[in-house]
Amino acid sequence: MIGLTLNGGLGNLLFIYAHAYYLSKKLNTSFVLIKHGEPILLYRYFNVERNTFYYIDQIFFEHKGFKLFFSHYLRRIYLSCMQLLFVSKVVVVNNIEDPLIVLNNVKDGTVYEGYFQSELYFKSYANELKQTLTIKEKYANEYLKNFDWLKTKKKIVTIHIRRTDYKDAFGYLGLGSSNLILPFDYYHQLIKEIHHPLHFYVFISDDIAPVKAEFAYLPNTYFSEENEITDFQLMLNADICIIANSSFSWWAAYLNKRKKTVYCPKYYLGFLKEIEYPTKIYPENWIQIAVR
Template identity: 35%
Template sequence: MITVNLKGGLGNQMFQYACGRALALKNATGLSLVRSQHSRDVSRPFSLTHFNLKAEIISGRKSPFFLKLKERLKQKITGDFHVGFDPKVLQLGTTAYLDGYFQSELYFKDYEESIREDFTLKEPLSGNKTVIADIIRNDPNAVSVHVRRNDYLTHPDFGGVATREYYNRAIARLQENIPTARFYVFSDDIVWCQTELTSLKDATFVSNPELKDFEEMFLMTLTKHHIIANSSFSWWGAWLGQNPTKIVIAPERWSNLNEDWYRDIIPEKWIRV
């Protein structure tokens, strides 16, 4: 059994699941996910259950079941909190406990088809959400632009990276390849995007309070190309996109921390500006 401690928001949890799932597939064993009981994480919606995951979900690190399981696995705990790729993780055996972020496709690249299948939605979109989904799906020049602002405005680690200047550079770079690009904007601050991203001449502002986080990510995957923020949520919206010739543009710098920690987060074919 591979056991993964979940923490952070949806994008972080998807990286944690993908790493654990790849290790479980490699060792032909099961996978269990332990939900964080940290107050910051509990206050967020738990959206992984809306995907077709192949794992058992355990609620709480202090549950008797988890404590017994952790005791059994104590020789295999990785203690690995960094986010870069560490090949030693994939050398773990059939009983491993993963506690980290594991933010690189190198952990699960060999099982990409399975990971993509796992991250399909259990239930299709409904109501008016299907209208925008059909519009995006049928637009051959659709480009998602994800802008994360609210919690990043004063964030010491991730703030000040995906700036107005970054988005204008990214939009210009993408238009060099796709002159007829139409942009679909996803953001927690749509008003800022409408007033500040003046280079968006042909744009639809998608985000609204009715969209849940996993639904918004799904809509992002439907576009043909992607401009992302320095956000794991952004990352998955682009990575799960099905266009084999997609252009993905990401910030040159991912954080204000030691950039070596994030050396493996951007896939080789993506463009950094």
């Protein structure tokens, strides 16, 4: 058995799950996702493989009769027992490590902690994962009902702008600032280069008001104020994806099954120092744009 510790929001969870899937196939073993706090968003929104450990967790620790504190206390005991029985060591993987070197050293009976933000961490099973990671019918139907009108647009361009939690979150990384929000010029530059009268621009952000003000000059726009799984599907159904340095839009673009074009910020979080961080974050066919 291998274990992976869950951290972060939906995009980070998708990276961690994808690596768990890869390891379970490569090592021919089972996996457990070690979580703390709220139920896993991944299982809420996606049809994904569920193993015995998932069902044990659901039966005993997500039961409506348990108080939240009691449930979490029992889960800690359960996970501690599982690690004593099946796991011999814990390995922490840093985002600066080369994924290919990390993959050469994977072993069963290990708990892995990290974010695994590269396609290389699961590329051998990428096609299987893309078939597996589908949106649950409930959310897919809601999207189709509310956004059927988008089908009338010739070419949909989604633009993801990550703001609120990037303002003061990254000082510990030493990447030039604690604020790693991409400048608006990154988006203006791209829009200028690719603009066509038939483009319909869909803006997605966790802070939509300043985005509306900044891009008010554009015709043919929609500024989303939807929930995260709807925003995810807007990107999932685009012809052109302009993503942020965000695992959320990374995955929406990656799972998009259209013949899409993906534009992404060069160096990802390391754009201020021109240092790629995380290492090998992008698929080879994505177009990396310098951030000025």
